[in-house]
Amino acid sequence: MTISVRHLKSHAGETVTVRGWLSNKRRSGKIGFLQIRDGSGIVQVVVSRAEVSEEAWEDVKRVTQESTVRVTGIARADERAPGGVEIQATDFAVRSLTEDYPITNKEHGTAFLMEHRHLWLRSSKQRSTLAIRSEVCQAIRDFFYEREFTLVDSPILTPTSCEGTSTLFETEYFGDKAYLSQSGQLYLEPACAAFGKVYCMGPTFRAEKSKTRRHLTEFWMVEPEVAFLDFEGLIRLAEDFIGFLAGRVIERAATHLEVLERDVSKLEKITGSFPRVTYYEAIEILQSHGIDIAQGDDFGAEDETVLANHFDRPVFVTHFPTDLKAFYMQPDADNPDTVLAMDLLAPEGYGEIIGGSQRIHDHDLLLERLKHHELPIEPFQWYLDVRKYGSFPHSGFGMGIERFIAWMSGAAHLRETIPYPRMLYKIYP
């Protein structure tokens, strides 16, 4: 019976068959030690020349890295083995012999690995990073499903944009122009009046000519939006969310964190309430660290790192000056020059993970803000309608999935957190 490597342990003592690919082999006289990967895990297979056929032994001799193989044998519990089990082979066969596999155990440059992304996926650190991605994505969906949010997929093809067209991918749409979405928020807000609590999660696009480790042109974003939720409630939702996700990664992706040599003690701190500072306090903290920044300046990536490291935990920065933030954010009643916006900054240099705000729910104020930002009114008419027909206070945030996964997995570059990264000039394979 073919068994997933992941489940071998519960078949100890039984005869099992595993199909997969050779990761590594070592021969010592009449015994071969084969590391076989099947996508669910890696198992060590011990083949003794005396216990298999002549053909099987020939295959042990000729098998190469990444050849497709099939092994049958007895699963034996062994606490020293990874996964707690190894296989004593009774049969072994190469099903497809691999020659000249491009990615070997020696060091390869990133450009080379990126050109071979379709094969690089098989390498252990890539597998573990993307397994964490898979777990995080399911955890996100479970979080919102369990809390009775309705999934409202926002459109990718959109007729307008909030923030100008300079970073937008454009396409022709039956004679008109359309742009690839940068956020689903505007589409979620009307859906709040139908479902109360909604979220979207999908690909998002930014045609930015940035070539940093924190930029992808195509990335995934999750955005919840909640009717009748105030700013305080929004911050608590974000805390619950991040704590839940980190807990799931620690609990269910432990073997992958180990492969990546991630310091789990750092992740264990991501729980409970996070410290909060206002924008003004944040600037003072940065100044106290000797950074040349003034009240009213926007944060750079470096500033975010200093701030989060100052607390050694994720930190909320709140109450930003109105001019630094988007047109739709609700002014703070106590200080109308600031908005009820928050950024959640991660420690260890992972920067802004979440950005959110309470939204303006007063029709005339939103209209005034659109005009102040010199945005056209007509394309936003439907968005204004949310304030015209049964307006309601509401709040939401957005989180870039890849940044969160980089933080969890300890990845130095976002390109490893998505199966097929798209970056400046980089769209192959």
Next chain:
Amino acid sequence: MTISVRHLKSHAGETVTVRGWLSNKRRSGKIGFLQIRDGSGIVQVVVSRAEVSEEAWEDVKRVTQESTVRVTGIARADERAPGGVEIQATDFAVRSLTEDYPITNKEHGTAFLMEHRHLWLRSSKQRSTLAIRSEVCQAIRDFFYEREFTLVDSPILTPTSCEGTSTLFETEYFGDKAYLSQSGQLYLEPACAAFGKVYCMGPTFRAEKSKTRRHLTEFWMVEPEVAFLDFEGLIRLAEDFIGFLAGRVIERAATHLEVLERDVSKLEKITGSFPRVTYYEAIEILQSHGIDIAQGDDFGAEDETVLANHFDRPVFVTHFPTDLKAFYMQPDADNPDTVLAMDLLAPEGYGEIIGGSQRIHDHDLLLERLKHHELPIEPFQWYLDVRKYGSFPHSGFGMGIERFIAWMSGAAHLRETIPYPRMLYKIYP
């Protein structure tokens, strides 16, 4: 305490507060009956003039459809009420008065409703259809998560396409051309060698000038791909999948099926194994129904309906002539002019729900098929690599989410199965 309408029943006898929007009202002398919707459900609120303040009663008189309201009162169990509970109000207030709400209880044309999609979402049938969508999407993810598939998000921006550029949306990509993806399959196959069992689920694009009830230009697709899975296993996976999803909808979306007046007995038949016919048998069945079709012809939408209705259940059509199908499909060993491909056709006119196949795993055969289809080799080199380095038999399928949701919910047109439909010439809001 603010309670979701969905949870009112477990607060019977308690004083509760509900925030939401007025769906409907009726007054009978000194008693008002208000239907209030909060996104999680609808509850009837009874307001007696004698039991509320003068202001509250004035608000009962002036409140209009889609006004934002807040009500406090005693939750009372009442088996006749929808949801089994109603509220006897002690306080009521209009928070935002709505005037001239465009969508009233009278009939509106579809063009008008589509122009107001951001408001149409609030209507009961739209809410129920999209709630089913939300449930289906989570069920899909749960199905694959529970079966230990790894989520491998395939890219949207791609450098090439399998099937020519005539139905592709094109965008400039830093001086090059890129196309919006029509399938993640090619990207999943290499990932099989890393994870064994993978799936992707995301938006897909087709710039087709079709204006039928079965076409969207932007739709969501789910695609599993499994290493070492043969054609028989693929069919069983598809059966399990569809049966699981239908079961979840019946179990967890019952109230929405009721709103939509869906004949649940039709959905209850979607379980166990489905009938199978080969393409050749299918043509004969169509001919026996008097349809003018010959061996070698492709099916039209009408033919699919006749076939599925013939069985009154979903039916697999298998073993298509090679020329009717894509280049990457595995020939049938017993009959090399046919491929190991299957379409799952739904009854009631919902047509093709799933299309899948075993993939060619022989490098030279795939190369030959590429040449036969006059496709360029160089852009497919990475795809050929999957057969070069540790090749393995594998199979997968794709399912259009909106078609499945239309089937479940009984929707006549795909446009109601996605929050913000994109169709020919239609991209607002």
